[in-house]
Amino acid sequence: FPGLTDxxxxxxxxxxxxxxxxxxxxxxxxxxxxxxxxxxxxxxxDLKAVGKKFVHVMYxxxxxxxxxxxxxxxxxxLCVSLALMLQGGSADxxxxxxxQFAEVFVIIWFGAVVITLNSKLLGGTISFFQSLCVLGYCxxxxxxxxxxxxxxxxxxxxxxxFIIRLVxxxxxxxxxxxxxxxxxxDSQPPNRKALVVYPIFLFYFVxxxxxxxxxxx
Amino acid sequence: xxxxxxxxxxxxxxxxxxxxFEDMGEMHQRMKEEEEEEVEGDAAAAEEEDGExxxxxxxxxxxxxxxxDQMWQVGKRQASRAFSLYANIDILxxxxxxxxxxxxxxxxxSMIPVKMINFPQKIAGELYxxxxxxxxxxxxxxxxxxxSDTIIREGTLMGTAIGTCFGYxxxxxxxxxxxxxxxxxxxxxxxxxxxxxYGLFGHCITLFVTYNIHFHSLFYIFWLGVGGLSTLRMVxxxxxxxxxxxxxxxxxxTLAALHMLFLLYLHFAYHKVVEGILDTLEGPNMPPFxxxxxxxxxxxxxxxxxxxxxxxxxL
Numbered sequence: 415f416p417g418l419t420d421x422x423x424x425x426x427x428x429x430x431x432x433x434x435x436x437x438x439x440x441x442x443x444x445x446x447x448x449x450x451x452x453x454x455x456x457x458x459x460d461l462k463a464v465g466k467k468f469v470h471v472m473y474x475x476x477x478x479x480x481x482x483x484x485x486x487x488x489x490x491x492l493c494v495s496l497a498l499m500l501q502g503g504s505a506d507x508x509x510x511x512x513x514q515f516a517e518v519f520v521i522i523w524f525g526a527v528v529i530t531l532n533s534k535l536l537g538g539t540i541s542f543f544q545s546l547c548v549l550g551y552c553x554x555x556x557x558x559x560x561x562x563x564x565x566x567x568x569x570x571x572x573x574x575x576f577i578i579r580l581v582x583x584x585x586x587x588x589x590x591x592x593x594x595x596x597x598x599x600d601s602q603p604p605n606r607k608a609l610v611v612y613p614i615f616l617f618y619f620v621x622x623x624x625x626x627x628x629x630x631x
Numbered sequence: 632x633x634x635x636x637x638x639x640x641x642x643x644x645x646x647x648x649x650x651x652f653e654d655m656g657e658m659h660q661r662m663k664e665e666e667e668e669e670v671e672g673d674a675a676a677a678e679e680e681d682g683e684x685x686x687x688x689x690x691x692x693x694x695x696x697x698x699x700d701q702m703w704q705v706g707k708r709q710a711s712r713a714f715s716l717y718a719n720i721d722i723l724x725x726x727x728x729x730x731x732x733x734x735x736x737x738x739x740x741s742m743i744p745v746k747m748i749n750f751p752q753k754i755a756g757e758l759y760x761x762x763x764x765x766x767x768x769x770x771x772x773x774x775x776x777x778x779s780d781t782i783i784r785e786g787t788l789m790g791t792a793i794g795t796c797f798g799y800x801x802x803x804x805x806x807x808x809x810x811x812x813x814x815x816x817x818x819x820x821x822x823x824x825x826x827x828x829y830g831l832f833g834h835c836i837t838l839f840v841t842y843n844i845h846f847h848s849l850f851y852i853f854w855l856g857v858g859g860l861s862t863l864r865m866v867x868x869x870x871x872x873x874x875x876x877x878x879x880x881x882x883x884x885t886l887a888a889l890h891m892l893f894l895l896y897l898h899f900a901y902h903k904v905v906e907g908i909l910d911t912l913e914g915p916n917m918p919p920f921x922x923x924x925x926x927x928x929x930x931x932x933x934x935x936x937x938x939x940x941x942x943x944x945x946l
Contacts, residue, residue: 517789528766531720535727536759608731609759616766623773624789 464488471551471593481544481597489550492557493522496621499560500628518624525617526550533598533610540601549614552594556618559586560625567630579626587622591615726758726821734760741829744863748871756821761800761828768796768835772897775842795897800828803889810885814878816869826865827890833861834894841898850898854891862890 464487497518530545538545563579594614599607737760745752772792801824808823818826837853866883873879 521789532727532759532762535720535724537724537728605730609729609734612763613766616763616770620770620773620789623770 460485460487464491467547467551468554471554475596481540481548484544484547486543486547486550489526489547489553492550492553493519496522496553496557496560499557499564500624521620521624522550522553525620529610529613529617532613533602536606536609537603538598538601538610540598545598548594548597549617552590552597552618553621555586555589555593556583556621556625559583559622560628563625563628564630567628571629583622583626587618590618594618723758726756729757729759733757737829738832741832741864742857742860744860745867745871748867750871751817752868752871754818754822754826754868756819757825758821758828761825761831764828764831764835765796765800768831768838769793771835771838771842772796775838796831799893800824800831803827803886803893807882807886807889810882811869811873814873814882815875816873816878816882818869818872826868830861830865830890833857834897837894838897854894854898858891858894862887865890 463483463485467485467488497515500518501514526546526549529549530542533540533545534542540548559582562582566575566578566582569575591611591614595607595611598614599610602610733755737755737757769792772795773789804820804824804827807827808818808820811818811823837850837857841850841853866887869882869886870879873882
């Protein structure tokens with residue numbers, strides 16, 4: 415490299431400049447501007463995002479909105495409402511329903527974490543929270559099933575109501591599983607989809623079992 | 632030039648708080664924000680005067696800050712390195728590298744005892760199949776309590792089911808691995824976990840069938856047949872990897888006993904758990920379904936009749 419043999423700087427060119435790193439004022443302005451908007455706008459924006467995701471779950475198409483901007487508000491609301499509705503299902507008057515709420519909560523979140531880890535270990539390309547988001551949102555059909563079951567149980571609790579509840583729960587269970595596999599299975603290598611779908615099937619099966627065997631006090 | 636600079640401003644270090652370490656977090660927080668031009672400029676001007684006024688005290692405060700700052704950096708680096716080392720799930724990735732066809736083949740193989748016990752049999756060190764089988768066993772146990780009118784305390788049963796299955800898988804694997812170490816058997820921990828996990832396939836089938844068809848004689852047939860087959864397979868594999876008669880006997884006897892007894896326990900104890908709770912609540916008005924499970928069964932007309940009645944009742 416002949417051009418590099420002489421790298422000295424001649425004396426009359428002053429070497430000067432700024433040591434400080436100039437930082438452009440790009441993001442802070444836009445981020446901080448959301449502090450000035452009314453609280454109603456902030457809440458409505460989040461609610462609309464959650465609502466849009468609910469719609470995506472009920473009509474599972476191949477869209478990436480659920481994956482791209484994940485949030486855990488919807489799963490939290492669904493999990494809490496499901497756990498609240500499952501309370502009071504014991505015929506034991508000593509049981510104040512406390513452990514049942516915690517059990518449902520722990521099972522849903524622990525199950526979702528295990529499925530996420532499993533899909534990541536199998537070579538999935540989806541991130542941890544995206545997967546939690548999808549699994550949590552797909553509990554929506556089962557929450558609807560729980561609501562229907564409670565209403566049916568208000569009317570009566572014979573064999574016919576059991577059959578109705580069975581049909582509804584099975585249908586919603588199938589819907590949940592299909593919805594979540596529509597989102598999650600795409601992130602897997604194509605020949606391993608069955609390995610990822612099976613734990614999801616088990617997870618929603620356990621939740622459906624909890625819903626089906628619910629008997630009010 | 633004050634705003635938007637990444638240079639540490641020495642003038643901003645003040646000596647007002649007691650613990651310099653706690654202030655490090657705050658200081659880093661402030662350093663990350665790039666605005667606060669005029670505010671910092673004014674504060675800098677004010678504190679420069681204060682710093683000069685404080686003299687030696689101010690200088691010591693600044694040294695303390697620097698040391699604390701370095702400790703913070705080092706600690707943070709070490710913590711993030713430890714986290715990325717131990718919480719890295721990629722450690723487990725090789726054990727989940729399976730295809731569905733392989734899983735199916737291994738499930739079927741787990742019921743077929745090998746004939747050749749003279750040279751070591753290959754065990755696949757895979758954890759996906761065993762983990763899914765344990766979860767399936769949990770789901771089947773829960774499904775076994777599915778009678779909708781008589782479910783009580785489902786929350787407690789669920790915790791018990793998960794604890795039992797995982798406890799068995801992990802605990803008995805560790806115990807047999809320890810025995811294998813004592814008996815000089817050639818098996819690693821992951822292989823043992825995998826072997827025992829696939830051995831639960833027989834349990835899953837047996838319980839799935841007998842929780843839906845409540846004949847006790849059927850359970851015994853399945854216990855001996857299906858349970859026996861999967862136990863034989865595990866025993867044969869272990870025998871092929873152990874040398875010496877006494878060692879083989881100890882190892883395989885223990886494994887066979889634990890495996891078969893676990894299936895027996897799952898069938899009977901869970902009936903008893905449900906019954907015990909029901910007893911305290913319902914008293915003598917128990918439907919015949921529960922009474923059947925309580926008897927140590929000798930196949931008799933009474934048992935068959937009661938079971939048939941119970942089936943008719945639940946339909």
